[in-house]
Amino acid sequence: MVNPLNLNPKEEQIPELPVDLTQVEEGSSLWADAWYRLRKNRFAVFSIIVFVLIALLSYVGPLFYSYGYTEQNLIYGAQGPSLEHFFGTDYLGRDLLARIMFGGRISIGVGFIATFISLGIGVLYGAVSGYAGGKVDNVMMRIVDILYAMPYAIFIILLMVLFGRNIFLLFFALGAVQWLTVARIVRGQVISIKKQEFIEAAISLGLPTNRIILRHVIPNVLGVVIVYATLTIPSVMLLEAFLSFLGLGVQPPMASWGVLIKDGAENMTVYPWMLLIPSFFFSLTLFCLNFVGDGLRDALDPRSSKD
Amino acid sequence: MFKFILNRLLQAIPVLLIIIAMTFFMVKAAPGGPFSQERKVSPQIIEKMNEHYGLNDPAIVQFYHYVVNCLQGDLGYSYKYEGRTVNEMIGESFPVSLKLGGISLLFALCVGVPAGVLGAVKKNTFWDYSSMSVALIGICLPTFVVGPLASLIFGLWLGWFNVSGWFVPSDCVLPAITLGLAYAAYIARLTRSGMLDILSQDYIRTARSKGVKESTIVWKHALKGGLLPVVSFMGPALAGLIAGSFVIETIYQIPGLGRHFVNAALNRDYTMVMGTVLVYAVLIIVANLLVDIVQVVLNPRLKYE
Numbered sequence: 005m006v007n008p009l010n011l012n013p014k015e016e017q018i019p020e021l022p023v024d025l026t027q028v029e030e031g032s033s034l035w036a037d038a039w040y041r042l043r044k045n046r047f048a049v050f051s052i053i054v055f056v057l058i059a060l061l062s063y064v065g066p067l068f069y070s071y072g073y074t075e076q077n078l079i080y081g082a083q084g085p086s087l088e089h090f091f092g093t094d095y096l097g098r099d100l101l102a103r104i105m106f107g108g109r110i111s112i113g114v115g116f117i118a119t120f121i122s123l124g125i126g127v128l129y130g131a132v133s134g135y136a137g138g139k140v141d142n143v144m145m146r147i148v149d150i151l152y153a154m155p156y157a158i159f160i161i162l163l164m165v166l167f168g169r170n171i172f173l174l175f176f177a178l179g180a181v182q183w184l185t186v187a188r189i190v191r192g193q194v195i196s197i198k199k200q201e202f203i204e205a206a207i208s209l210g211l212p213t214n215r216i217i218l219r220h221v222i223p224n225v226l227g228v229v230i231v232y233a234t235l236t237i238p239s240v241m242l243l244e245a246f247l248s249f250l251g252l253g254v255q256p257p258m259a260s261w262g263v264l265i266k267d268g269a270e271n272m273t274v275y276p277w278m279l280l281i282p283s284f285f286f287s288l289t290l291f292c293l294n295f296v297g298d299g300l301r302d303a304l305d306p307r308s309s310k311d
Numbered sequence: 312m313f314k315f316i317l318n319r320l321l322q323a324i325p326v327l328l329i330i331i332a333m334t335f336f337m338v339k340a341a342p343g344g345p346f347s348q349e350r351k352v353s354p355q356i357i358e359k360m361n362e363h364y365g366l367n368d369p370a371i372v373q374f375y376h377y378v379v380n381c382l383q384g385d386l387g388y389s390y391k392y393e394g395r396t397v398n399e400m401i402g403e404s405f406p407v408s409l410k411l412g413g414i415s416l417l418f419a420l421c422v423g424v425p426a427g428v429l430g431a432v433k434k435n436t437f438w439d440y441s442s443m444s445v446a447l448i449g450i451c452l453p454t455f456v457v458g459p460l461a462s463l464i465f466g467l468w469l470g471w472f473n474v475s476g477w478f479v480p481s482d483c484v485l486p487a488i489t490l491g492l493a494y495a496a497y498i499a500r501l502t503r504s505g506m507l508d509i510l511s512q513d514y515i516r517t518a519r520s521k522g523v524k525e526s527t528i529v530w531k532h533a534l535k536g537g538l539l540p541v542v543s544f545m546g547p548a549l550a551g552l553i554a555g556s557f558v559i560e561t562i563y564q565i566p567g568l569g570r571h572f573v574n575a576a577l578n579r580d581y582t583m584v585m586g587t588v589l590v591y592a593v594l595i596i597v598a599n600l601l602v603d604i605v606q607v608v609l610n611p612r613l614k615y616e
Contacts (some may be wrong), residue, residue, distance in 0.1 A: 157554035166341030166575040249455040269459035283456040290451045
């Protein structure tokens with residue numbers, strides 16, 4: 005396959021770009037082009053705005069909100085949405101908005117951190133494997149193949165059950181599962197990059213291999229990695245919520261959106277808002293992230309986009 | 312073809328062994344054992360139990376015994392349900408899960424493929440956009456959101472189905488649709504892009520210029536190639552269906568293998584955990600093999616090694 009992210013900016017000129025004649029010699033970088041295309045994608049821009057709002061609500065909101073996420077009011081009990089509690093309260097009288105904000109922190113946080121972990125492992129592994137080539141590559145990719153065949157949801161469940169439901173273990177387990185695909189993608193990219201002249205130049209200048217990988221190879225695969233990362237975040241969040249739903253993820257009194265949905269599902273017959281509101285927030289966030297990911301893919305890699 | 316299948320089956324053996332070994336040693340490494348309970352049991356009894364189940368042997372010896380027993384088709388006794396063998400319990404619950412999974416997959420294919428074909432044939436029209444938007448919603452809504460919502464709306468408010476349970480045939484409608492929804496959506500998207508690829512090929516143009524009916528072109532000539540991405544998706548789909556069944560069977564209180572697995576893990580019923588993981592691993596490996604065979608049948612150009 006040809007390298008979908010063209011590294012040579014001169015070939016990346018796009019006719020419909022508004023060309024300012026005074027600046028024509030500068031050309032436009034890959035990132036500038038991508039940014040231009042992304043801005044034109046209305047769905048993606050709208051999704052970014054909505055996602056930022058949700059994230060702000062989760063991270064900044066609690067500072068301005070008078071109820072805490074653990075604050076119980078047993079006499080008040082579960083009440084539907086009202087002016088006092090915008091999203092109502094749960095059966096312990098805890099304010100649902102406060103819990104959604106806190107749950108958002110955990111859910112979004114898990115999504116980003118686990119994705120970063122998986123990127124760290126995957127990018128390094130894939131880059132080394134692809135750059136080394138030959139037998140090393142063969143062995144390293146065989147290992148990935150075998151791990152790929154593992155029913156990973158089962159292993160995560162076992163890991164969480166057997167070694168305690170620790171939130172750091174959760175981060176690690178989620179990240180450890182997701183790196184396989186990253187490693188494969190990066191390897192493919194690196195193989196096509198390492199044949200290019202600038203790597204040859206670096207080698208002939210006598211740069212050590214680790215420096216070539218870290219400074220020259222990896223920066224050039226970042227575009228693909230970023231696209232994949234934005235699509236990984238929602239799938240990690242989904243996995244976390246899935247575990248929390250089974251009671252294996254985040255433990256009370258902490259909450260994630262998965263936990264809230266689980267609580268809601270258990271009480272939906274009497275307190276339907278406890279299910280509906282967290283589900284809405286969770287689904288909306290997943291929607292936005294998927295749209296942003298799709299938009300970024302189209303922006304960074306216009307040729308692969310679906311017509 | 313025969314050599315190819317044999318080869319793949321041989322490759323499956325180490326994978327299976329690794330899965331068994333990983334599960335086995337993970338379970339062994341975990342703190343706490345099957346007999347540690349809230350209620351204090353005298354150390355003598357625990358000692359006796361450990362001895363009875365061979366838990367005092369070195370781990371590697373236990374592993375050897377386990378593999379030998381597996382090869383003879385004996386998965387051992389459940390640690391939690393007295394007097395029940397794992398074989399029995401899997402034998403009861405697996406058909407339930409198989410039925411649920413089969414119906415969901417059928418549902419996913421019956422909805423996803425036509426929707427995808429529609430999207431490709433009527434590209435960039437209202438039909439295309441609406442079917443693809445619905446598909447996107449299907450992908451983004453997780454099963455544990457759709458499941459409770461569906462049982463709330465159709466079970467409780469409208470009263471069309473039972474809220475949960477597995478007694479009458481109509482009980483499988485909601486779980487199967489919930490489980491299959493995301494896959495229907497994926498299949499629709501894959502079918503659409505696959506069909507678009509094929510419909511722009513030369514041989515389709517040839518067929519058109521010969522005056523072949525459009526419906527014949529779509530359903531006979533294009534679909535065969537257009538379905539290839541869907542076929543290769545079946546492998547991961549099955550793994551996803553298994554994971555989904557954990558949630559679905561919990562939500563709808565279905566006595567299937569998924570619920571058994573989650574309960575067994577929570578109860579530290581080690582033999583049961585091992586048994587279920589083994590069944591899932593075999594299932595996934597066999598499904599992947601079938602997928603590869605179907606791919607070769609649909610596309611003879613694929614060279615299999």
